[in-house]
Amino acid sequence: KQEVTQIPAALSVPEGENLVLNCSFTDSAIYNLQWFRQDPGKGLTSLLLIQSSQREQTSGRLNASLDKSSGRSTLYIAASQPGDSATYLCAVSNRDDKIIFGKGTRLHILP
Amino acid sequence: DAGVTQSPTHLIKTRGQQVTLRCSPKSGHDTVSWYQQALGQGPQFIFQYYEEEERQRGNFPDRFSGHQFPNYSSELNVNALLLGDSALYLCASSPGINQPQHFGDGTRLSIL
Numbered sequence: 001k002q003e004v005t006q007i008p009a010a011l012s013v014p015e016g017e018n019l020v021l022n023c024s025f026t027d028s029a030i031y032n033l034q035w036f037r038q039d040p041g042k043g044l045t046s047l048l049l050i051q052s053s054q055r056e057q058t059s060g061r062l063n064a065s066l067d068k069s070s071g072r073s074t075l076y077i078a079a080s081q082p083g084d085s086a087t088y089l090c091a092v093s094n095r096d097d098k099i100i101f102g103k104g105t106r107l108h109i110l111p
Numbered sequence: 112d113a114g115v116t117q118s119p120t121h122l123i124k125t126r127g128q129q130v131t132l133r134c135s136p137k138s139g140h141d142t143v144s145w146y147q148q149a150l151g152q153g154p155q156f157i158f159q160y161y162e163e164e165e166r167q168r169g170n171f172p173d174r175f176s177g178h179q180f181p182n183y184s185s186e187l188n189v190n191a192l193l194l195g196d197s198a199l200y201l202c203a204s205s206p207g208i209n210q211p212q213h214f215g216d217g218t219r220l221s222i223l
Contacts, residue, residue: 004153031209043115043216044154045200089153096167098206099144101153 002027006090006102013080014110021075021105023090028068031097033058035075036063036089038104044089080109113138115204115215123221124192132187132218136204142166143185144212145177146201154201160185161208189220197222 003026023033032051033109036044048064050073051108056065063076077084087104094100116135124130136143142161146154159175160179180184183204189196199219203212 034211036214041199044214046211046213048209065189091153091188093209095209097144097148097159098156098167098169099154099203100156101146101210103151103153 002030002092002094002100004090004092004100004102006088006105008105009103010106010108012108012110015080015082017080018076018078019080019107021088021090023073023075023106025071025073025092025100028071028095029094029100030068030092031095032093033064033066033073034091034093034099035062035073036091038087038089040087047088066111082109082111085109115199115202117202117212117215117218119218120216121219121221123223125223126192127196128192129188129190130192130220132134132189132200132202132220134185134187134202134204134215136183136185136202137213140204140206140213141183142205142207142210143179143183143184144203144205145187146203147171148199148201148217150198157187166208192222194222197219 035047050066061078089104091101144159146156148154156169163179174216199217205212
């Protein structure tokens with residue numbers, strides 16, 4: 001059974017710092033991995049999607065890496081801004097198209 | 112181009128009642144998946160509809176049922192509501208199986 005774990009559960013950093021969010025999964029037979037952003041009471045916004053054959057994806061200040069063999073992914077946020085404050089969810093999709101989510105990391109950027 | 116739209120935004124029910132939530136997929140998408148997100152948790156997969164059939168299902172009781180219409184829109188029905196059904200219900204659509212899923216803003220269901 002696929003399980004997704006995100007560490008830390010919450011993180012507070014001063015504005016301008018670079019930071020890394022971690023995600024691990026138990027079954028390496030994934031189809032893809034996604035990082036989502038969720039603002040309080042809102043739906044999910046997809047940030048980056050990495051196919052199982054890829055090692056990383058970049059979008060602006062965000063970079064996500066995938067090490068399928070070790071069951072790990074990281075989301076790197078450069079030069080953090082107060083607007084980056086949100087919950088970040090890691091999710092893996094197996095070939096059966098079910099998305100399994102972690103519980104998320106609540107990120108607070110201090111002005 | 113409208114994205115995934117869900118209605119209603121918020122809903123309050125009492126225990127034992129029944130509820131229907133609605134989802135209109137993004138234009139060009141034919142596959143709809145439903146998720147339940149309890150407070151402080153990640154979303155959990157309920158079921159997925161494709162070609163008007165339930166393609167697969169997560170670990171949810173039969174009180175949770177759904178439907179997909181010919182225009183690809185979908186409904187989630189929950190019978191005999193329990194306090195534990197209070198959650199944000201998210202709908203996601205995609206242009207087929209194993210394609211990136213786009214999420215709506217969800218319906219916040221509160222059970223009193």
